[in-house]
Amino acid sequence: MTYSGAVKVGGPADVHELPALMISKVAVGPMENNAYLLRCRTTGEQLLIDAACDAATLLTLIGDDGIASVVTTHRHGDHWQALAEVVAATGARTFAGRYDAEGIPVPTDVPVEDGDTIKVGRIELTALRLVGHTPGSIVLVYDDPHGHPHAFTGDCLFPGGPGKTGNPADFTSLMDGLESKIFEPLPDETWIYPGHGNDSTLGDERPHLAAWRARGW
Numbered sequence: 001m002t003y004s005g006a007v008k009v010g011g012p013a014d015v016h017e018l019p020a021l022m023i024s025k026v027a028v029g030p031m032e033n034n035a036y037l038l039r040c041r042t043t044g045e046q047l048l049i050d051a052a053c054d055a056a057t058l059l060t061l062i063g064d065d066g067i068a069s070v071v072t073t074h075r076h077g078d079h080w081q082a083l084a085e086v087v088a089a090t091g092a093r094t095f096a097g098r099y100d101a102e103g104i105p106v107p108t109d110v111p112v113e114d115g116d117t118i119k120v121g122r123i124e125l126t127a128l129r130l131v132g133h134t135p136g137s138i139v140l141v142y143d144d145p146h147g148h149p150h151a152f153t154g155d156c157l158f159p160g161g162p163g164k165t166g167n168p169a170d171f172t173s174l175m176d177g178l179e180s181k182i183f184e185p186l187p188d189e190t191w192i193y194p195g196h197g198n199d200s201t202l203g204d205e206r207p208h209l210a211a212w213r214a215r216g217w
Helices: 055-062 083-090 168-183 202-215
Strands: 014-017 021-028 033-040 046-049 069-072 093-097 110-112 117-120 123-130 137-143 149-154 191-194
Touching: 021 055, 033 055, 033 117, 033 123, 033 191, 046 055, 046 117, 055 083, 069 083, 069 117, 093 137, 123 168, 168 202
Parallel strands: 046 069, 069 093, 093 110, 149 191
Antiparallel strands: 014 021, 021 033, 033 046, 117 123, 123 137, 137 149
8 A cells, every 4th residue: 555654543553565664654643643663674673763652552663673772852742641551561672862861751761963874683773863852852864765755844944834843943053953953955855744734745845934933933
């Protein structure tokens, strides 16, 4: 079946099958958080992005193969409520942005810096720090050698605009980071996987950058 990225809490995962990577998306919890399970198709190794809520659902998604690692995109509680239980059940290593790790109650094994590489099997993800939604939010980019890039944006970028910020300075910082690190280097075909809601592409969002700046949110 064709991947759409439209998932509902309590519903099945949607699976995006790429030549070297399988991406399973599921929605969990009262804030309808997205969690993403990445599986290297060569090695079978798995990585979870955001153990947001409902550990039972996430562990069922993970299955008997377990996960090698779990990445938390940022410090907000709705993105790590199931982290302790998932780590206890799987023994996974934990990754988070260095400047958000202190706000996550589960210890971070690997503090992530801007530009760091996180591997799942033979797949490489590049972590990009964006400041504004939180001090240490990270976006993970998989530059698929067989196609176009894929960006897991947490709460930094959604269809229709950037993530929530608390003041004009944070908004400007987030927009500057999105433009310089995401929109400028990556092509329109780049697929966006946000922390909540439906997916999008950079091409769909790019025409609205000036309008987002003008409205201030």
